[in-house]
Amino acid sequence: IAGITQAPTSQILAAGRRMTLRCTQDMRHNAMYWYRQDLGLGLRLIHYSNTAGTTGKGEVPDGYSVSRANTDDFPLTLASAVPSQTSVYFCASSETSGGTGELFFGEGSRLTVL
């Protein structure tokens, strides 16, 4: 049972570089989400997608973009990384976007921007 797969698990990146964090789910869930987790701040929603072909902005979308070309994949792109984007990034999915479903999380991607 794979669930949600995130890649890479860890990455060190120079400021100004472009980076894409990958997220793939095999549960055929409609909704997918990207969160970042920072010490003392909990998890904050970056972007979400209620269904393939649609995306929306969360609490902290600036500097990030997403796409949802199909049901399974939801990549997160940092166009020009900055040190404040150093964080642990979690991808999650839920069966529906109705808010009543459980979120399933990946293992996280630890990103360090120098």
Add this chain to the structure above:
Amino acid sequence: AQSVTQPDIHITVSEGASLELRCNYSYGATPYLFWYVQSPGQGLQLLLKYFSGDTLVQGIKGFEAEFKRSQSSFNLRKPSVHWSDAAEYFCAVVQNQAGTALIFGKGTTLSVSS
């Protein structure tokens, strides 16, 4: 806007003692509320959720939570804590009931002493 407050950043409990983690929410209508647990280096796992009905909700691993509308609270409880319960706990509320994502509190770190 919906929000969640977890007043306690860090709690230490003796093994075998009871536990209560506090969560207060801000939401105009009846909220959808969740508790998640995160073990070190892992993603988040759902403990329990409340949508409607019985205000005392049972979850996995012996946890329960009680929804109190008058106090805008959804506190997590366990009668006897085990060393394996040491983790970070997050309370969350649905962003809006039209359905998008969860808004998380900043988390409470639980340490268990022997």
